[in-house]
Amino acid sequence: MSGPHRPRLPAPRGPLGELVLPGLLSPAAEGPLPIDNVRDVAAAGPDADDLHLVLWCLHHLHVDGFADVDPAWEWAPSRVAVWGLLADHVEAELRLATAELVEEALAADGPVPDRLFAMVDGFGGASVASYLRKDGTAEQFLELLVHRSAYNLRESDPQALVLPRLTGAAQSALAELLYDEYGAGDPGRHHSGLYARAMTACGLSAAVGDYLRRLPGTTLVVPNTMHVLGLQRRLAPAAMGHFGVFEATSSGPSRLLARAAERLGLPREVFDYYDEHVEADAVHEQLVFRSICGSLADTDPACVPELFFGAAACLVVEDAAGRALLHAWEAGRSSLLDDGDNEQVAV
Amino acid sequence: MSGPRPVRTFACPGGPLLLRGAEEVVDGDGEVHVVRRPVVAICRCDTSQRMPWCDGTHRSLPPERRPD
Numbered sequence: 143m144s145g146p147h148r149p150r151l152p153a154p155r156g157p158l159g160e161l162v163l164p165g166l167l168s169p170a171a172e173g174p175l176p177i178d179n180v181r182d183v184a185a186a187g188p189d190a191d192d193l194h195l196v197l198w199c200l201h202h203l204h205v206d207g208f209a210d211v212d213p214a215w216e217w218a219p220s221r222v223a224v225w226g227l228l229a230d231h232v233e234a235e236l237r238l239a240t241a242e243l244v245e246e247a248l249a250a251d252g253p254v255p256d257r258l259f260a261m262v263d264g265f266g267g268a269s270v271a272s273y274l275r276k277d278g279t280a281e282q283f284l285e286l287l288v289h290r291s292a293y294n295l296r297e298s299d300p301q302a303l304v305l306p307r308l309t310g311a312a313q314s315a316l317a318e319l320l321y322d323e324y325g326a327g328d329p330g331r332h333h334s335g336l337y338a339r340a341m342t343a344c345g346l347s348a349a350v351g352d353y354l355r356r357l358p359g360t361t362l363v364v365p366n367t368m369h370v371l372g373l374q375r376r377l378a379p380a381a382m383g384h385f386g387v388f389e390a391t392s393s394g395p396s397r398l399l400a401r402a403a404e405r406l407g408l409p410r411e412v413f414d415y416y417d418e419h420v421e422a423d424a425v426h427e428q429l430v431f432r433s434i435c436g437s438l439a440d441t442d443p444a445c446v447p448e449l450f451f452g453a454a455a456c457l458v459v460e461d462a463a464g465r466a467l468l469h470a471w472e473a474g475r476s477s478l479l480d481d482g483d484n485e486q487v488a489v
Numbered sequence: 490m491s492g493p494r495p496v497r498t499f500a501c502p503g504g505p506l507l508l509r510g511a512e513e514v515v516d517g518d519g520e521v522h523v524v525r526r527p528v529v530a531i532c533r534c535d536t537s538q539r540m541p542w543c544d545g546t547h548r549s550l551p552p553e554r555r556p557d
């Protein structure tokens with residue numbers, strides 16, 4: 143259960159936010175969100191910072207909600223309609239961005255799990271972990287903790303949404319994996335709990351949503367992609383392809399980040415979180431690609447392109463998120479947005 | 490109490506051995522490693538930096554140096 147602390151709804155960052163967020167501050171019974179206007183803004187190609195803040199907030203009504211938002215908005219028809227419209231927009235963008243990677247994987251030979259691993263290993267991509275291991279500062283590491291808090295404080299929750307949409311071997315493998323993510327019966331090993339302890343030890347807030355105003359679209363699209371894939375039955379195979387890549391890009395980088403945390407003298411809890419993921423995700427990557435995605439491909443070969451789509455979506459989204467951080471740091475700037483009265487992120 | 494659970498294994502092609510139901514793993518030097526998760530991955534490529542567990546390093550090996 144979540145504690146009593148809930149964030150306040152953030153201020154809009156653009157026309158989409160202006161249409162949606164202020165409306166959520168009134169009781170749901172007082173009237174629908176302006177779906178037609180939202181459709182027009184979405185069709186015009188909204189700015190990513192604007193779009194992903196709105197999408198994150200709409201999803202968060204299913205999870206913890208906001209201190210100043212009526213809980214009845216969760217299933218208000220116009221909220222559901224706006225979420226669906228924006229989710230479709232994000233899905234279409236992801237399909238475009240991943241078309242080439244998906245084609246390559248479909249054209250390759252071999253078992254589906256091997257082709258999923260090959261897609262990851264052949265991708266390259268921005269490595270924030272290598273940068274922090276070698277050159278990063280403690281402030282930059284804390285910025286990374288803040289960015290990743292958009293997902294890690296709720297680690298595995300979006301994937302848990304997929305559990306009732308699977309059957310048989312795939313379902314039992316996902317349950318097995320989630321059991322490990324949630325601490326295998328030991329609350330002290332619960333992964334999002336480990337993350338919260340790491341943030342708190344660094345003097346950061348571990349309350350979900352406290353840093354929302356500082357997170358750019360390139361960061362918020364990471365959890366949003368998981369929600370878009372995880373909350374729609376049609377996209378369950380894509381959600382699992384995505385999860386596999388998420389796990390398969392974790393062990394190595396976690397090892398680098400654990401070393402970076404040691405080198406920079408960060409609190410032990412930061413090391414602990416990343417150290418746990420070196421070993422855990424070397425197991426999890428096998429479970430997702432082989433036991434979940436492999437079973438899905440065996441039971442229904444038609445879902446193979448969707449497994450590759452989800453996998454590729456994770457790669458491109460994570461790469462963009464990482465590049466945004468590296469660009470900011472190379473330019474000597476903070477990678478977090480300036481919201482005017484920032485809660486200071488500093489050691 | 491029921492008897493010990495059967496240990497089940499699955500060899501991942503090119504990667505580790507997944508082990509379910511084990512309580513400890515004894516390595517080649519006789520050292521005992523306690524199993525703390527529902528499934529563990531045992532390194533089969535001998536390049537892991539945290540033996541006996543797999544740490545994903547096998548993925549950077551050329552195919553001919555990977556386990557079957």
Ligand code: FES
Nearest residue numbers: 532533534543547
């Ligand atoms: S089998 Fe994975 S590191 Fe050796």
Ligand SMILES: [Fe+2]
Nearest residue numbers: 297323333419
């Ligand atoms: Fe985890």
Ligand SMILES: [Fe+2]
Nearest residue numbers: 389422423426
């Ligand atoms: Fe994991």
